[in-house]
Amino acid sequence: MNRRGARHSSPRGRSSRSSPHYTNRCGSVGARGYFRNSSSGRGEWQIRRQNPEMTPVENITSSAENLKLERNTTKVEDFSPKHQESASAIDSRSDMDIPSLSTPPNLNEKRTRQEQLWDAGKESCISPHLIGTSPADASCTKIFCNLQVGASGYFRNSSSGRGEWQIRRQNPEMAPVENITSSAENLKLVHNTTKVEDFCPKHQESASAISSRSDMDIPSLSTPPNLNEKRTHQEQLWDAGKESCISQHLIGTSPADASCTKKGPSQSVVFQSRTSATENTVGDGRSNDSDSLQKGFSFDICVEKIGSVVKLKPPLLLKNREKRNEMKRRTEGENIKVLRSGMVLLKGYLPLMDQVKLVKMCRDLGLGSGGFYQPGYRDGAQLRLKMMCLGKNWDPETSAYSEERPTDGAKPPTIPAWFQQLVKGALKDSHAYLESITKVRNVEDILPSMSPNVCIVNFYTHSGCLGLHRDKDESQESLHKRLPVVSFSMGDSAEFLYGEHGDIDSAEKVVLESGDVLIFGGKSRHIFHGVSSVIPNTAPTALSEESNMRPGRLNLTFREY
Numbered sequence: 314m315n316r317r318g319a320r321h322s323s324p325r326g327r328s329s330r331s332s333p334h335y336t337n338r339c340g341s342v343g344a345r346g347y348f349r350n351s352s353s354g355r356g357e358w359q360i361r362r363q364n365p366e367m368t369p370v371e372n373i374t375s376s377a378e379n380l381k382l383e384r385n386t387t388k389v390e391d392f393s394p395k396h397q398e399s400a401s402a403i404d405s406r407s408d409m410d411i412p413s414l415s416t417p418p419n420l421n422e423k424r425t426r427q428e429q430l431w432d433a434g435k436e437s438c439i440s441p442h443l444i445g446t447s448p449a450d451a452s453c454t455k456i457f458c459n460l461q462v463g464a465s466g467y468f469r470n471s472s473s474g475r476g477e478w479q480i481r482r483q484n485p486e487m488a489p490v491e492n493i494t495s496s497a498e499n500l501k502l503v504h505n506t507t508k509v510e511d512f513c514p515k516h517q518e519s520a521s522a523i524s525s526r527s528d529m530d531i532p533s534l535s536t537p538p539n540l541n542e543k544r545t546h547q548e549q550l551w552d553a554g555k556e557s558c559i560s561q562h563l564i565g566t567s568p569a570d571a572s573c574t575k576k577g578p579s580q581s582v583v584f585q586s587r588t589s590a591t592e593n594t595v596g597d598g599r600s601n602d603s604d605s606l607q608k609g610f611s612f613d614i615c616v617e618k619i620g621s622v623v624k625l626k627p628p629l630l631l632k633n634r635e636k637r638n639e640m641k642r643r644t645e646g647e648n649i650k651v652l653r654s655g656m657v658l659l660k661g662y663l664p665l666m667d668q669v670k671l672v673k674m675c676r677d678l679g680l681g682s683g684g685f686y687q688p689g690y691r692d693g694a695q696l697r698l699k700m701m702c703l704g705k706n707w708d709p710e711t712s713a714y715s716e717e718r719p720t721d722g723a724k725p726p727t728i729p730a731w732f733q734q735l736v737k738g739a740l741k742d743s744h745a746y747l748e749s750i751t752k753v754r755n756v757e758d759i760l761p762s763m764s765p766n767v768c769i770v771n772f773y774t775h776s777g778c779l780g781l782h783r784d785k786d787e788s789q790e791s792l793h794k795r796l797p798v799v800s801f802s803m804g805d806s807a808e809f810l811y812g813e814h815g816d817i818d819s820a821e822k823v824v825l826e827s828g829d830v831l832i833f834g835g836k837s838r839h840i841f842h843g844v845s846s847v848i849p850n851t852a853p854t855a856l857s858e859e860s861n862m863r864p865g866r867l868n869l870t871f872r873e874y
């Protein structure tokens with residue numbers, strides 16, 4: 314398959330995906346702390362920050378120097394045609410939240426681990442030793458108990474009046490800066506009034522004993538790291554430890570890669586092994602990512618429900634409207650579109666309950682052996698998505714299928730029979746439709762049938778994307794017969810680009826929504842395609858509610874190897 318490339322000549326997202334996809338999807342690896350893209354010699358560059366928990370501080374500092382150097386040598390005329398603002402024009406803009414390029418936020422300071430946790434925007438107590446708890450809670454060392462919502466920037470627990478407290482930082486992208494500042498004040502206040510004897514029996518160290526310890530990375534309690542500064546949105550992104558371009562406007566890309574329009578925060582972290590991979594992708598403020606980093610879980614495409622946090626139910630009206638729309642699409646014949654010969658789009662084809670089931674099943678498979686991981690290329694660049702293969706493994710490093718995933722030897726889970734039935738049904742319905750609108754004797758000539766035995770499952774966060782590529786790593790026979798690729802989309806909508814050539818300017822665009830099935834076979838089997846962006850907050854409310862899927866998009870592409 315040759316998926317995802319941005320310069321069409323490699324895999325998924327790199328150049329063409331003969332090696333699958335990607336055209337250089339967004340960068341080559343520089344220091345461990347950052348990714349910087351300078352591979353094309355066309356003035357491309359970007360810098361991405363990895364998960365700060367994993368990144369040695371030294372690298373951060375030295376990469377900051379790199380960045381400065383790079384900027385000074387980047388020529389204006391080298392920017393991609395899509396981003397033709399000169400550096401000076403951009404510098405002079407007042408509406409943009411870009412930190413000074415020569416001094417990326419906080420990177421010149423050495424940061425303690427605890428500060429890095431704060432920076433990462435993860436829920437983090439100042440120190441587990443300092444969490445006062447009621448005796449009943451004494452078994453917990455890190456407690457997210459009875460959270461009371463304060464300012465939207467933070468949660469603070471002060472419900473028992475017994476000196477309990479903790480403060481959690483939400484997704485810094487969402488938290489208004491004002492709230493951060495005022496919550497910092499709250500924290501100080503609460504600390505000042507916390508009594509030592511109120512600490513839980515498990516942590517009976519006095520505050521003074523704790524502050525005198527030298528082996529702990531606790532920031533001063535009265536000045537939580539960075540909370541007294543107002544942070545720009547861009548700085549908050551940096552803080553969140555997400556790979557993040559300095560500015561979308563400044564991302565130079567090769568023409569083919571320009572399909573990735575949004576290269577902000579997303580997958581970070583160097584893949585180490587399946588059991589230790591995962592990172593902070595979504596920034597929803599939950600503990601999953603940080604926990605999985607430490608404990609070695611696979612990436613979870615769903616979020617755990619937090620027991621005592623009250624979830625607002627979407628109004629019934631909204632749910633009913635979604636259901637009505639779904640019915641309408643399915644019954645009014647607007648639901649099937651032939652985008653080009655051999656390329657059929659079944660709008661809203663998957664009923665909501667099937668989508669929920671698909672998400673849940675993918676989630677379960679994704680947490681097991683061979684589940685979701687952070688794929689990368691041979692040169693260390695990472696795909697801007699999480700991936701899991703079913704049936705056979707497709708390896709972005711070699712652009713080839715095999716029985717095991719080379720990174721960890723895991724055998725891909727088999728494709729559930731029910732998934733295969735859904736694919737067959739979609740092909741059958743497409744054939745029926747083609748029969749009704751064409752005079753061709755055998756619609757198989759337009760769109761061949763196939764029995765899927767491999768599936769690539771991608772999870773995109775809001776900043777995910779996949780460069781233009783062709784799926785061309787399947788067997789010669791499958792490719793020769795032009796057996797279709799069948800793609801299911803769930804969650805947030807995505808802009809999907811496709812075209813005869815690997816150049817985005819001539820590519821067509823279609824928005825794929827939750828429940829859509831896209832099929833491309835026959836004369837369209839070898840088209841270039843990719844995902845230029847994921848559109849936030851477009852997932853059906855009922856799907857998010859029923860499945861707990863994270864914000865983002867889940868895509869399954871079935872193929873017959």
Ligand SMILES: O=C(O)CCC(=O)C(=O)O
Pocket residue numbers: 314316317325334769771779784800809842843844868870
């Ligand atoms: O996410 C999508 O819609 C496309 C995925 C794709 O092209 C692939 O996995 O090869």
Ligand SMILES: [Fe+2]
Pocket residue numbers: 314315316317334782783784842870
């Ligand atoms: Fe593809």
